[in-house]
Amino acid sequence: xxxxxxxxxxxxxxxxxxxxxxxxxxxxxxxxxxxxxxxxxxxxxxxxxxxxxxxxxxxxxxxxxxxxxxxxxxxxxxxxxxxxxxxxxxxxxxxxxxxxxxxxxxxxxxxxxxxxxxxxxxxxxxxxxxxxxxxxxxxxxxxxxxxxxxxxxxxxxxxxxxxxxxxxxxxxxxxxxxxxxxxxxxxxxxxxxxxxxxxxxxxxxxxxxxxxxxxxxxxxxxxxxxxxxxxxxxxxxxxxxxxxxxxxxxxx
Amino acid sequence: xxxxxxxxxxxxxxxxxxxxxxxxxxxxxxxxxxxxxxxxxxxxxxxxxxxxxxxxxxxxxxxxxxxxxxxxxxxxxxxxxxxxxxxxxxxxxxxxxxxxxxxxxxxxxxxxxxxxxxxxxxxxxxxxxxxxxxxxxxxxxxxxxxxxxxxxxxxxxxxxxxxxxxxxxxxxxxxxxxxxxxxxxxxxxxxxxxxxxxxxxxxxxxxxxxxxxxxxxxxxxxxxxxxxxxxxxxxxxxxxxxxxxxxxxxxx
Numbered sequence: 001x002x003x004x005x006x007x008x009x010x011x012x013x014x015x016x017x018x019x020x021x022x023x024x025x026x027x028x029x030x031x032x033x034x035x036x037x038x039x040x041x042x043x044x045x046x047x048x049x050x051x052x053x054x055x056x057x058x059x060x061x062x063x064x065x066x067x068x069x070x071x072x073x074x075x076x077x078x079x080x081x082x083x084x085x086x087x088x089x090x091x092x093x094x095x096x097x098x099x100x101x102x103x104x105x106x107x108x109x110x111x112x113x114x115x116x117x118x119x120x121x122x123x124x125x126x127x128x129x130x131x132x133x134x135x136x137x138x139x140x141x142x143x144x145x146x147x148x149x150x151x152x153x154x155x156x157x158x159x160x161x162x163x164x165x166x167x168x169x170x171x172x173x174x175x176x177x178x179x180x181x182x183x184x185x186x187x188x189x190x191x192x193x194x195x196x197x198x199x200x201x202x203x204x205x206x207x208x209x210x211x212x213x214x215x216x217x218x219x220x221x222x223x224x225x226x227x228x229x230x231x232x233x234x235x236x237x238x239x240x241x242x243x244x245x246x247x248x249x250x251x252x
Numbered sequence: 253x254x255x256x257x258x259x260x261x262x263x264x265x266x267x268x269x270x271x272x273x274x275x276x277x278x279x280x281x282x283x284x285x286x287x288x289x290x291x292x293x294x295x296x297x298x299x300x301x302x303x304x305x306x307x308x309x310x311x312x313x314x315x316x317x318x319x320x321x322x323x324x325x326x327x328x329x330x331x332x333x334x335x336x337x338x339x340x341x342x343x344x345x346x347x348x349x350x351x352x353x354x355x356x357x358x359x360x361x362x363x364x365x366x367x368x369x370x371x372x373x374x375x376x377x378x379x380x381x382x383x384x385x386x387x388x389x390x391x392x393x394x395x396x397x398x399x400x401x402x403x404x405x406x407x408x409x410x411x412x413x414x415x416x417x418x419x420x421x422x423x424x425x426x427x428x429x430x431x432x433x434x435x436x437x438x439x440x441x442x443x444x445x446x447x448x449x450x451x452x453x454x455x456x457x458x459x460x461x462x463x464x465x466x467x468x469x470x471x472x473x474x475x476x477x478x479x480x481x482x483x484x485x486x487x488x489x490x491x492x493x494x495x496x497x498x499x500x501x502x503x504x
Contacts, residue, residue: 013465017454038434098447098474100447101490102273127349128349189504190504192503193499193501195351195499196497197331197496197498198468199494200268214466218450223351244335247447247448248337248502249446250337250444
């Protein structure tokens, strides 16, 4: 990139960094309007396009909502804290304070669910579930919303031969959900693996999550193993990166 | 957004999704050149700007490197697998296959390190370390590189009063590193908490990691607690999101 483009990008980020710090300090609270692009342009001595791009960084990150004519308003949504490992003896450790502020007490609800009892899973799922070339999977696809906002997509894959005829193939799996039903079948999960990566959303993911196409998603694949070490379920989750703080606590 | 802008964005993503799928299938291997923007524009019946934006999605995600005149070449860099929890009895679980291909065997090296024995930490660090208003922290800042590519920044904060005069205040902390030295001081870490969120990089983070300003970073804060439940270290890491797969394995 040329020096001029580089300098302009740095300016965009500096303005964005300043605005984010001001929000973090509480100078602007939920519902407050940030300075407009003309005010910012004058304040920093930059073109209004540069100021507009700085404001766009904040809307990409989900910190503000920009509406034509109304400027950028600070959003009140607090990220959801997702604990990967069930918490034990929580009060015992340190101040109990977290690095990042997030909501411990709300859980999103399922607003869309489809079950395909007999589907051909993607290759990487087939590999991890150790399915033969003719074997299929039961796929449970859900969308989760919080305060009307879609925050996560999830697709669970289970070996079709293992779960055929069980409530796992129904929309409502009953009390305790999939893991309780796997226990009923003699395959209670005893160990989990969570793999996490970050990338831009596909067209379908951006549409279903209603997020800007330049906001990253967190891909979180959770594999459940039974006591024999067999992979019995893979849950591939797609999280709006602005909506979550992930949290893992474990002994040394 | 207007329907026209929306339709164009969707087209950008569809082309990007197709190219990513082709790379995943192996149609294009490391070093191969993707079709240029004119070829893609003709193939999809879109403007060349649309095709250019699709190629930019791939360079933002770190899948290709774009050079003027040379087009977009597929990169060979494999993400690093970072295990949050030390692995036990690895062979025992399932096929041993992971959802995402990543490198288990390479670890990045430190290429920059600075130690400030007596610094005023940010407020959220002060809170979690339970430092009084006059107390300070020892801050160890490092940058990690792999194959010459910066992949992670890390800043460790430890209570100054706890570590003053110990090798923790030196660039070289000796065998076993910070945790072994905390053990020498009678504060061996016995429990860890890792908190993860994703956001766009600050100007400084993008510059130090040499990443595009529109590629997200993973913020990973690891807090170490001693046997008394006291927070003795916070390591705030900033990861190039294209360079890492995070991995957590634990019992149900």
